[in-house]
Amino acid sequence: MNDPILPLAQVAHAMPGRARLRVADRRGDAAYFASVSKGLSAIAGVRNVEVAPLTGSVLIQHSGPLARIGAAAQEARLFVVGEAPHAAREAPEVSIDPKVIAALALLAAALWQMSKESVLPPAITLLWYASRLGGVWSLDGDGGNGE
Secondary structure (H helix, E strand, C coil), X not given: CCCCCCCEEEEEEEECCEEEEECHHHCCCHHHHHXXXXXXXXXXXXXXXXXXXXXXXXXXXXXXXXXXXXXXXXXXXXXXXEECCCCCCCCCCCCCCHHHHXXXXXXXXXXXXXXXXXXXXXXXXXXXXXXXHCCCCCCCCCCCCCC
């Protein structure tokens, strides 16, 4: 038997009555997606089919289980339904300088003191420490490392 290999349609999003599949191998093939639209529309339980050849997307509105529609699509030689691989997302590494945290805390305390109308000396002193710790400027002209 010399059947061509069917393209893989990965389930991008599925909910009851609606599923979006991606057929990456056939992206841009308008003739293929026209045949998919026609073939899926002929399957019992499929209410509506929208295809987007440019993105390789197939939106199916259906009743009944998606597995049954997938089996019928495979039988009609349209595609094989498979699950999209779940890519493990790594959290980006964030490094926060403790001096910046302390400077922000001092700035917040200074603003709180100002809201209480305690500008002199508490707010000014807190702003001074925050600016020195944050490296805004220093008295010794070393570029403001706050030490």
